[in-house]
Amino acid sequence: METQIKFAYGTQPVYLTLNQLNRHGVIAGATGTGKTITLKVMAEQLSLAGVPVFLSDIKGDLASLAEPGNREGLEERLEKTHYSDFEPRSFPIEVWDAFGEQGVPLRVTVSEMGPILLAKLLGLNETQTGVLNVVFTVADEKGLLLIDLTDLRAMLNYVAEHTKELGTTFGTISKASIGVILRSIVVLEKQGASHFFSEPSLEIQDFMRVDNEGLGVINILNASQLYQSPTLYATVLLALFGEIFDSLPEVGDLDKPKLVFFFDEAHVLFEDTPKVLVDKIELMVRLIRSKGVGVYFVTQNPVDIPDEIGSQLANRIQHGLRAFTPKELKVVKAVSQTFRQNPDEAVDLEQVIQELATGQAVVSTLNEDGTPSFAQAAYIYPPLSKMGEVDPQVLLKIINQSSLLEKYAESVDRESAHEQLNQAMATTQEEMIGEADATQVDHPSEERIRELEAELAKQIKKSQGSSRRTDTNFDRFTKNMMSQVGREIGRAITRSITGMFKK
Numbered sequence: 001m002e003t004q005i006k007f008a009y010g011t012q013p014v015y016l017t018l019n020q021l022n023r024h025g026v027i028a029g030a031t032g033t034g035k036t037i038t039l040k041v042m043a044e045q046l047s048l049a050g051v052p053v054f055l056s057d058i059k060g061d062l063a064s065l066a067e068p069g070n071r072e073g074l075e076e077r078l079e080k081t082h083y084s085d086f087e088p089r090s091f092p093i094e095v096w097d098a099f100g101e102q103g104v105p106l107r108v109t110v111s112e113m114g115p116i117l118l119a120k121l122l123g124l125n126e127t128q129t130g131v132l133n134v135v136f137t138v139a140d141e142k143g144l145l146l147i148d149l150t151d152l153r154a155m156l157n158y159v160a161e162h163t164k165e166l167g168t169t170f171g172t173i174s175k176a177s178i179g180v181i182l183r184s185i186v187v188l189e190k191q192g193a194s195h196f197f198s199e200p201s202l203e204i205q206d207f208m209r210v211d212n213e214g215l216g217v218i219n220i221l222n223a224s225q226l227y228q229s230p231t232l233y234a235t236v237l238l239a240l241f242g243e244i245f246d247s248l249p250e251v252g253d254l255d256k257p258k259l260v261f262f263f264d265e266a267h268v269l270f271e272d273t274p275k276v277l278v279d280k281i282e283l284m285v286r287l288i289r290s291k292g293v294g295v296y297f298v299t300q301n302p303v304d305i306p307d308e309i310g311s312q313l314a315n316r317i318q319h320g321l322r323a324f325t326p327k328e329l330k331v332v333k334a335v336s337q338t339f340r341q342n343p344d345e346a347v348d349l350e351q352v353i354q355e356l357a358t359g360q361a362v363v364s365t366l367n368e369d370g371t372p373s374f375a376q377a378a379y380i381y382p383p384l385s386k387m388g389e390v391d392p393q394v395l396l397k398i399i400n401q402s403s404l405l406e407k408y409a410e411s412v413d414r415e416s417a418h419e420q421l422n423q424a425m426a427t428t429q430e431e432m433i434g435e436a437d438a439t440q441v442d443h444p445s446e447e448r449i450r451e452l453e454a455e456l457a458k459q460i461k462k463s464q465g466s467s468r469r470t471d472t473n474f475d476r477f478t479k480n481m482m483s484q485v486g487r488e489i490g491r492a493i494t495r496s497i498t499g500m501f502k503k
Contacts, residue, residue: 003255005045007038008363009081010378016042016315018049018256020366021294024285024312028302028335029319034359035298036061038317039262040383042296046260047091047216052208055262056221056237060389063220065091066398067386077359080379089384092211095399097222098196098236103399105408106221106236108201110146111136113239116277121193121235122184129274131177134170135159144417148197149185151417156182158421191229196236199412204247206404208259223264230268237263238281241295245284248291258292266297267304282308302338303331310338314372315365320356339364339375352377 008014027042029035040062043053057063069088071078078086097103110118115136119129135155139146146152156178159166163173209217227233241261248258263269270278285295297305297313301321305313316338323329329350336349339362353362356377364375399405 002049003368005049006381007041007045008361008378008380009083010363010376012376013082014363014365014376014378016045016365017368018051019253019368020314020370021046021051021257021260022253022289022292023314023366023370024289024295025297025315025317025365026302026305026310026313027296027298027317027319028300028321029356029361030300030322032358033319033356034361034380035300035319037359037383037387038319038361038380039264039298040065040385041381042260043218043262044091044384047218049256050210050214050216051256052210052216052219052259053262054207054219054221054240054259056223056226056233056264058223058227058264060224061387063093063095063222063395064386064388064390065218065220065383066093066390066394069382069384069386074382077379077382081381083381086382087384091218091385092215093218093220093398094206094209094402094404095220095222095395098226099192100195100411101225102395103220103222104402104404105195105411106202106240107196107198107408107411108239108243109199110148110152110197111139112201112243113197113235114242116280117235117238117242120273120277121231122181122188123231124181124184126274127174128177128180131159131173132181134166134173137170138166139417144420145415147199147414147416148418149189149194153182153185154418154421188232191232192225193232195411199414200408202240202243202408204244206407207244227265230265230271233265234268234271238269238277241281241284244293245288245291248288248293250290251292252290254292257294260294260296262296262298264298266299267301270304270306278306278308282306282312285309285312301331302335316363318353318362320358320360321353323354340372342374345374347375349375 003019004015004017006013006015027035027038036059039055043055043062043065046053055062068090071086071088074086077083095103096106098106100106113121115129115132119132122128122132124132135152136146138144138159139155144151144155146155159173160175160178163175167173207219211217221236223233226236241263244259244261251258269281288295296315297309299305302310302318318335318339321328321332321335323332332350332353336353339349341347341349349362356362360377360379362375363378364372367373
C-alpha cells in the first residue's frame with residue numbers, strides 16, 4: 001500500500017506522507033501564483049489514495065475535476081516535474097450548495113451551529129452575544145428544538161416576553177439587544193441563509209465516501225454565490241468543520257486520514273472574529289487530528305492565520321509573495337523563518353519566496369517519523385483533470401444523478417420551537433379563559449329580567465299623577481331597580497361576548 005503521494009518536484013520528488021496528513025498544513029501565496037492548481041493537484045492525489053476531500057469552489061474552476069485534462073501546453077511543466085506517468089483523467093465529485101440551487105442542498109440546524117458561531121454571523125457585540133446564549137440555554141432547558149430561523153425568532157420573542165422571570169436566573173436581559181438580534185436575522189434571511197438553516201441536516205458520513213474504484217470522493221461546495229457574503233461563507237465552513245469535530249469518534253493515528261478539509265480564502269475566517277471563537281477553532285484544529293481528519297488552510301498571506309493555529313500547520317506550501325514596503329518585507333522574513341532550512345545549503349529563503357515563478361513553491365512536509373523535511377523550491381505537478389471551468393452540462397448531469405439528491409432535495413419542517421411555543425401560548429390562553437369562566441358571577445336569566453321590568457312598570461303605574469320633584473321613597477326605589485337591572489343585563493351581555501370569543 002502506498003504511504004506517500006507525490007505532488008511536486010524540486011531537487012527531488014516532494015511527497016506528502018499519508019499518516020502525517022492529519023498534522024495539517026497551509027497553502028499560501030499572492031493572487032495568481034498557483035494556489036488553486038496546488039489545491040487541485042492535492043485533491044486529485046488524495047482521491048487516488050482513497051482519501052475523501054472537502055473543498056470550496058469560489059471561482060468556479062474546481063468542479064472541472066469531474067472532466068479529464070489533456071497534455072496540450074504542459075510539455076515544459078511535465079519536463080520540470082519529471083512527471084513521466086502523466087495520464088489525464090476525471091475524478092468523482094459531489095457538488096453541494098448552501099442555497100440548494102446548483103448542487104445537493106447543504107443544511108445545518110440553528111442548534112447545530114450554536115450561539116458562538118451564530119453571534120459572529122449576526123455581527124453581535126458582547127452583550128448581545130450574552131442574550132443569544134440565554135436564548136439557547138432556555139431552549140435547551142425547555143426541550144425546544146431550534147432548527148430554522150423561524151424557531152430562533154420565536155425563541156427570542158419568548159425570552160422578550162419573560163425577561164422579568166428569566167432575569168432572576170440569568171440577570172438583566174435587554175429587550176433592546178433582542179431587537180438588534182431580530183433585525184440581524186432579517187438581514188441574514190435576505191442573504192438567503194434560510195435555505196441553509198433547515199432539515200434534513202448534513203450527515204458527516206456523506207462527506208467520507210469512496211467510489212466503486214476505491215477513489216476518494218471530492219466534495220465541492222459551490223461557493224461562487226456564497227462568497228459574495230464573506231461572513232456567511234466563513235460561518236458555513238466553520239459550521240461544517242464543527243459538525244465534523246462533534247460527530248466523529250476518536251481513532252488515534254491512522255495509516256491515512258478519513259477526510260482532508262480545505263479552508264479556502266482562510267483569511268475571512270479570522271476577520272473581526274472574537275477571541276472566544278478563535279480559541280474554539282484552535283481547540284478543534286488541535287484535537288481533530290485524533291479523529292482522523294487533516295485540515296489545510298488556503299490563504300494569500302500566512303500571517304492572516306492566528307499564531308496559535310498557524311503553529312499547528314506542519315505541512316507548508318508557500319507560493320510567491322511580492323514585497324515592496326517595509327511591512328511586506330517583514331512578512332516575507334517571518335514566513336521564511338517557519339521553514340526548516342538545510343544548514344549545508346546557503347539559501348536565502350526570503351529572496352527565494354519573492355522570486356518564485358507561477359506554479360512554483362517553497363515546500364516543507366513531514367517525513368514518516370514526523371520530522372519536517374528541509375525546505376526546497378519545487379514546481380507543482382500539473383493537474384490530471386481539466387483546467388478552467390467545468391462544462392455546464394457535465395455539472396448538471398453530476399448534480400441530477402447524485403445518489404444523495406433524493407436524501408437532501410426536499411426540506412423537512414418538523415415540529416420545533418416555533419410550533420411548540422405557539423401551542424403553549426394557545427393552551428395558556430384557553431386556561432386563562434377557563435379560569436375566568438369559573439370565577440364568573442351567575443348572570444340573570446331572561447325570565448328574571450322580565451320579572452324586574454314588570455315590577456318596575458307596576459310601580460310606575462301606581463305613582464302616575466305625582467308631580468313632586470324631590471326624591472320620594474318611590475324615586476329611590478326606581479333608581480335602585482334601574483341600577484340592579486342595568487348591572488344584571490350588563491353582566492349578561494359580557495358573558496355572551498366571552499362565549500362568542502371562546503367559540
